Amino acid sequence: MKFVDEAIINVKAGDGGNGCISFRREKFIPFGGPDGGDGGSGGSVWLVADEGLNTLIDFRHQRSFKAERGQNGMGSQMYGKGGEDTYIRVPVGTVVINVDTDETIGDLTQNGQRLLVAQGGKGGLGNIHFKSSVNRAPRKSTPGTPGDLRELKLELKLLADVGLLGFPNAGKSTFIRAVSAATPRVADYPFTTLHPNLGVVSLGTDQSFVIADIPGLIEGAADGAGLGIQFLRHVSRTRLLLHVVDIAPIDGSDPVEQVRAIEQELEKFDPELLERPRWLVMNKADVLPEDERQAVADDVVQRLGWKEPSFLVSAISRENTLPVCQQVWRFLDAEHMAREERDDMHPGDVRLRGGDLVE
Template sequence: MKLVDEAEIEVIAGNGGNGCVGFRREKFIPLGGPDGGDGGDGGSVWLVADENLNTLVDFRHERRFRAQRGQNGMGRQMYGKGGEDLFITVPVGTVVTNVETDEVIGDLTAHGQRLLVARGGKGGLGNMHFKSSTNRAPRQATPGEPGEQRTLKLELKLLADVGLLGFPNAGKSTFVRAVSAATPKVADYPFTTLYPNLGVVSVEPHRSFVIADIPGLIEGAADGAGLGAQFLRHLQRTRLLLHLVDIAPMDGYEGVEVMSPVEQVRAIERELERHDPGLLAKPRWLVLNKADLMFEDEARERAQAIVAELGWTQPWFLVSALGREGTWPIMQQVMGFLDRQRHAEAEADEDASA
C-alpha cells in the first residue's frame, strides 16, 4: 500500500443541548413551579492510535468529522441525553498539529493511546436553576455552548528502529528486500521509491526490529529538491541509521551530475544537518553497496580508500544487496546494538523511577 504521511482534516465537536423552560402542570397543581431540565453535553472528538494502520490515505477521501449534538432539556426536570463522542483511528506515530495556531496538540506513539482534539459544548441550564424567592416562575434558560471546531494537520512519523538513507539508486530498496519480507519496487532508474517502506527483520524467534526505507535524497533536499526531504521526519524516531552508498556510481541522472561515494556521503551529511542536526548526531553506520560490480579485491581496496578519505570512525560494511552478500552479518550486529540500546533505556527508566 502506498503510504500517505500527511493529511489535513476538520473536526467539529457537538454543541450542547439547550436548557428547557417548563413548569409543573398536574391535576390539582395548575400552577406548579419551574421544572425545565438541562441540555445534554455535546460529544467530543478523539483520535485513537491503532497499530494496524500504516497510512493516512483514508483522510484523503473524508476530511470532515462531526460529533453528535447534545439533546435539549425537557420538562419534568428531565435532562437531555449527551451526544456520543466520536473516535477517529489513526496510525501509531501520528503527530497532531492545530493548523490555525501551529501548536502541536499531541503525539500518538502507543497502540490505544487517545488524544482529545475537540471538546463538546456544555449543555444549557433549564429554568429550574433560576427559581428564587423573588422569581417563582422564571422563564429563563441558557442555550448550550458550541462545541470546539479545529482544522488539524496529521503527520505520520514512522516508528522504525533503523532508518536507511542514501542517494537515489544506492540500493536501499534492494537492501530492504534482502533482509526482510518487504517487497518495495526496485528498478534501474532514480526515485524508484516514492513512498516510505517498512520491513520487519527477524533475526531469530522473538528477536526482530523494524527498518524503514525512505525516498533517496539529493543535494538541496533540505530546500525541497528531490523527493526525500518531506520524509526525513521518518528518521527522527530511529535509533540507528544505515547510510547506503553505491561504491562505484557510473552515471548521473537528469539535473544531477555523478558524484563520488565520498561526495555523496558528505552531501547527505550537509542535508541532515540543515534539516535537523539531531539526525546527524544519531549513530550512523556506513554500508558500501554493489560490491558485486567489481572483483572482490578491487571492491575491498576501493571501500578502504573511501573509509580512509572520509575519516570514518563508526562501523562500516561492504555488501552486495542484490546478491544478499554481507547483509545478514549487518542485521545481527544491528540486533545486538538495539538490544544494548533498549537495555540501557530500561535501566535509565528504573533509575528515574527509583
C-alpha cells in the first residue's frame, strides 16, 4: 500500500543550432574556402531528486518546461554555443513515466540523483564539412535536429510526513479535509476510511507537507484485527504522528482509555513507535459547551500525563486547525535543517549528493 501524489508535465529539450554556410573572405584571398561552423547542441531536461521537497504540488502551477536552443554556427569556423540544460527539482521517491508509451523512464530514490528525461538536439554541420576535391565551394549545411518532446507522469510514492493515529470515527477524515484539499468519505460509522487518503497541506510558498488519513485502529490491531495492521506497517515510516481522539465520545467512553488502548497496540507491534514524536489532537470540541471545553481538555492531558504538544480543535468547523498545521510545519522544517547539519558534519554518509546520471 503506497501513498501516491501525481502530476503531469510537458518537457521540451532544446533544438540543435543550424550549421552555417560561409566562405573565407580576406584581403588578397578572393576565393577562400568554406569556413561555416557547426551549430551548438540543444540543452537537455533533467529531473533532480531533492530531499527538501515532499510533494508535487508545485507542478499544479507550472506544467511546461523547456531547455535552451543551441546557437547557430557562424563564419570563421565558429561553432554555435550549446543551449543551457534545464533542471527540475522533484521529491525523492518520484517515479517518472512516459505518458505516450506508459514506459517507466526511471525512479529517483536518492537525494541528488539525476534523470535525463529529454535529450537536446544535435547541432547541424557547417559547410566546412562538405568540401571535397570536386566541390571546393560547397553551399550545403545541415539543420540542427529537434530536441525531445515528452509528456511525463510523475508519481510520488512517498509515505506521508504526518500520520493520523486514532480509533475509528475519531474525526481523522474530517481533520484531513479541514487542512488539505483531500476529500475522503466522512460518515458517522466506524471504518469509513477503507483506504489511505493522502492530503497535501500548503501553508505558502515552499511550505507544504503530506498528511495521511489511514484506516483507524481497534484493539487487537497489532495481531491483525480490523484494518489496523496495514496502518501500523506504514505509520512507522512517518516523521510525526498526530493522535486524534474524540474529546466527548457519544457512547460515553473515556478518551483517556482510548489513547492508552492505542498506545498498547503500538507497543505490541513495534515498541519504537512509542518513541516517535506524537502529538495529541483532541477533536470535536464543538459538541461541548464553550465554557467547559478547556477544562475537559486539561483533565485529559493531566490524566494521561501528556508531555508532548496537545491541541483542542473542532475539525468540522476548522477551529484551531491552522495553528496545528503551522506548528507541524515548524517541527518538520527544524528536523530537516538538523538532518542537513548532520550530513554536513558527516559528508561520507551522504551518497550521490553530486548526482547519479541515469540515461
